[in-house]
Amino acid sequence: MDIKEEVYSVFLRLLCHFGPQRWWPRIWKEGNHRDEIIIGAVLTQRTLWKNVENALKKLEDYGITSIAKFYDTDEGYIERLLKSVPFRRRKIRTIKRLWETVKYGVPSREKLLEVEGIGEETADVILLYAYDIPTIVIDEYARRWFLRFFGLNVGDRMLRSYLHFEDTFYLKEMHALLDELGKRYCKRKPLCDDCPLKSKCRLYVRVFSKR
Numbered sequence: 001m002d003i004k005e006e007v008y009s010v011f012l013r014l015l016c017h018f019g020p021q022r023w024w025p026r027i028w029k030e031g032n033h034r035d036e037i038i039i040g041a042v043l044t045q046r047t048l049w050k051n052v053e054n055a056l057k058k059l060e061d062y063g064i065t066s067i068a069k070f071y072d073t074d075e076g077y078i079e080r081l082l083k084s085v086p087f088r089r090r091k092i093r094t095i096k097r098l099w100e101t102v103k104y105g106v107p108s109r110e111k112l113l114e115v116e117g118i119g120e121e122t123a124d125v126i127l128l129y130a131y132d133i134p135t136i137v138i139d140e141y142a143r144r145w146f147l148r149f150f151g152l153n154v155g156d157r158m159l160r161s162y163l164h165f166e167d168t169f170y171l172k173e174m175h176a177l178l179d180e181l182g183k184r185y186c187k188r189k190p191l192c193d194d195c196p197l198k199s200k201c202r203l204y205v206r207v208f209s210k211r
């Protein structure tokens with residue numbers, strides 16, 4: 001089996017184990033779901049999702065349910081609503097700058113990366129979940145799993161090519177499933193004994209299974 005085939009079989013195994021994750025989570029009962037994803041993608045940088053959930057609910061309570069409204073609202077006012085979010089001032093400015101890019105329609109990856117405060121992971125989350133554009137999201141969980149599972153230390157570009165398939169269901173689920181794996185089993189200190197991937201994982205087979 002080559003690496004891409006193995007990646008796909010990992011995807012199927014994780015999907016069976018955890019079930020579909022159905023990202024991106026919808027918090028707002030009404031409002032623009034695409035804008036909710038874009039705002040959430042920035043707010044979730046370097047913080048826990050539950051903080052973002054609280055922040056999104058607060059925005060909805062105060063009628064800020066689109067990026068246009070977010071843009072038009074006073075920065076200090078929003079800052080007071082987003083108390084649960086670390087680095088909120090910087091993130092509020094990033095979201096306001098993003099509006100200048102997304103108001104013209106579907107943004108390119110290059111255009112998103114030009115926005116101060118938007119890195120590759122956030123740009124790819126926006127493209128995939130907000131615009132349904134086939135893009136693989138690479139984060140720390142994906143890097144750590146790949147290194148341990150395949151025993152290969154590759155750069156992000158190579159990792160992207162191994163993990164990418166032109167299927168948005170796969171791409172959306174794979175990012176979510178690898179995050180779930182990273183949170184539950186493939187932690188900094190891995191909990192391999194209960195991991196659904198252990199029988200094929202190079203690190204487990206070579207090291208941990210022999211203890």
Ligand code: SF4
Binds near residue numbers: 145191192
């Ligand atoms: S077996 Fe261990 S190292 Fe391998 S993917 Fe699972 S948790 Fe990570």
